[in-house]
Amino acid sequence: MYDPRVSRVVPLVQTMSIMExxxxxxxxxxxxxxxxxxxxxxxxxxxxxxxxxxxxxxxxxxxxxxxxxxxxxxxxxxxxxxxxxxxxxxxxxxxxxxxxxxxxxxxxxxxxxxxxxxxxxxxxxxxxxxxxxxxxxxxxxxxxxxxxxxxxxxxxxxxxxxxxxxxxxxxxxxxxxxxxxxxxxxxxxxxxxxxxxxxxxxxxxxxxxxxWHVPFNAERTEEKDFFVDETTTVKKPMMKLLGSLFYLENKEIGAKMVELPYKEKGFRMIIVLPDEKDGLPAVVEKLAQRGILEDVFNLRPAGRKIAFEMPKFxxxxxxxxxxxxxxxxxxxxxxxxxxxxxxxxxxxxxxxxxxxxxxVDEEGATAGAFTGFIMTFYSSDSVPPPPLPFKVDRPFMFAILYEDIVLFTGTYTH
Missing domain, CATH: 3.30.497.10 (Antithrombin, subunit I, domain 2)
Structure with missing residues (x-):
């Protein structure tokens, strides 16, 4: 198996003195x-x-x-x-x-x-x-x-x-x-x-x-289509969550975002979902130029519940x-x-x-004592708006932050 760690060391060893x-x-x-x-x-x-x-x-x-x-x-x-x-x-x-x-x-x-x-x-x-x-x-x-x-x-x-x-x-x-x-x-x-x-x-x-303080229910996870590209789909186990989440749409980068907080104070995951099925490379390129924090700090309550779906990976x-x-x-x-x-x-x-x-999976779903901070916006005599769908069914980017520090970041495509 190709191992870049090995192949990159050997040529340099041949050209360096022992002291270098x-x-x-x-x-x-x-x-x-x-x-x-x-x-x-x-x-x-x-x-x-x-x-x-x-x-x-x-x-x-x-x-x-x-x-x-x-x-x-x-x-x-x-x-x-x-x-x-x-x-x-x-x-x-x-x-x-x-x-x-x-x-x-x-x-x-x-x-x-x-x-x-x-x-x-x-x-x-x-x-x-x-x-x-x-x-x-x-x-x-x-x-x-x-x-x-x-x-x-x-x-x-x-x-x-x-x-x-x-x-x-x-x-x-x-x-x-x-x-x-x-x-x-x-x-x-x-x-x-x-x-x-x-x-x-x-x-x-x-x-x-x-x-997750409000965990995904593993019983609701089911196989659904995930678009690898415009024409190719594969089946993925999609987790589901219905709740009030912080949300953002940004036409400039061509993506929408949602924040998934952790029980551990200060930690959160940001999901960046491109608007287009083949839009991930362009989104990654734009965020490399401007960073992600500007968008993270512009996340706001969606104003209604979000029907969130995302694959286990x-x-x-x-x-x-x-x-x-x-x-x-x-x-x-x-x-x-x-x-x-x-x-x-x-x-x-x-x-x-x-x-x-x-x-990333539903682990923690059995910890039923966890409670969430759920925000809803409606008057006592109004009908709540229907849930906003946020279906992560195509290549996406994610980042894990502690407060304003990016700890991990990555992409999932297939």
Missing amino acids: RLIIILSLLATMTFGYPEMVTYHRTPLGDSVDVASMKILKESFQDAKDKNVIASPLGVLTLLAMYSAGAEGENREEILHLVGNSDYKQLEDNYANLTERLSAMDPSYLVLTNKMYVSDQYTLKEKFSDVASRSYKSDVERVNFAEKKKTADTINKWAEDKTKGHISSPVNEGTIDEDAALALFNVIFFQGH EIKSSHNLKDILPKVGVSRMFTEGASGVVREAPVRVSSAFQEAFVK
């Missing part, structure tokens, strides 16, 4: 179930806006790069490790990262991601885990400043390994990933992934498991970030050495990838 190797490895997971939380007031922040725009750019390139257009990614995981890496970079190498994340000042970048890491890593691990890890070769020593920033600002643990012992190192990394993702990602690396001359491997895991994605990041303006990290990482010599990135997973 750095591996960035990203392992990410999202698992989700549906619900409504208590009423939450959200506020936009400069960090949220910068993560938003960068996330939509990364999604666009991931979508275009993928042969299978079912895509799940966590741009936040990528951005977090880029921010950490930039602590040891300098010059144009660092400037490219600053430009992608929308910062002009490195100290501001570090403060922003340090605060975000502090908030997210302190949450209840039963539903959210954000953690970073550095594996350092026993042949090298981290520079004190880089080590301090990584541990203080990014809560990153450090462990020494012998990369020449490939199987042992891979087993160690996989055990850490499996523990942090509760068994959902168990083998993100293998012996072929490990570069025996690597100086350092950076890892990030984001795990989310939410619950599960997506697993592997992303070769060495192909994707240069397309969003970050390339020097792969060709230029960063002098602020290890003491012995500059290092550059030889491999960068992401493994991601998402599952």
Whole structure:
């Protein structure tokens, strides 16, 4: 089976000196179930806006790069490790990262991601885990400043390994990933992934498991047509929910949106449904230019109940970030050495990838004690308007947010 993580490492190993190797490895997971939380007031922040725009750019390139257009990614995981890496970079190498994340000042970048890491890593691990890890070769020593920033600002643990012992190192990394993702990602690396001359491997895991406060009733799920394109349909198990939801129609991007909040306070999923059956590529392209937050903050109560239908789905994605990041303006990290990482010599990135997973179904439907915040608008002597249909029966986009921060984003096409 083709493995981009392996094929992209080998050519670089052949051209680098031993002192020039750095591996960035990203392992990410999202698992989700549906619900409504208590009423939450959200506020936009400069960090949220910068993560938003960068996330939509990364999604666009991931979508275009993928042969299978079912895509799940966590741009936040990528951005977090880029921010950490930039602590040891300098010059144009660092400037490219600053430009992608929308910062002009490195100290501001570090403060922003340090605060975000502090908030997210302190949450209840039963539903959210954000953690970073550095594996350092026993042949090298981290520079004190880089080590301090990584541990203080990014809560990153450090462990020494012998990369020449490939199987042992891979087993160690996989055990850490499996523990942090509760068994959902168990083998993100293998012996072929490990570069025996690597100086350092950076890892990030984001795990989310939410619950719908008003769950879908599994008994109402039924097989229905899903349009892969204008003329092709397949049968999908469609979940159903009737309720008052936040809603938006935007003719500019050619799509309508609905918000599905989670029981866990501050978390929500946004479903972006193109107006046309073949409209997903155009919607992804437009959101890459403007971000999604503007529309998210324009969502309003629909004014009547929405008859919502959406397929159950599960997506697993592997992303070769060495192909994707240069397309969003970050390339020097792969060709230029960063002098602020290890003491012995500059290092550059030889491999960068992401493994991601998402599952959406009716789980939580048996938790009948959950209650929702339902808003209806009618007078005592009026007849409620008929439900507004929102049938997700064609390729669509989705995003999972915590407050105004995009945690995960993806597309589902078939």
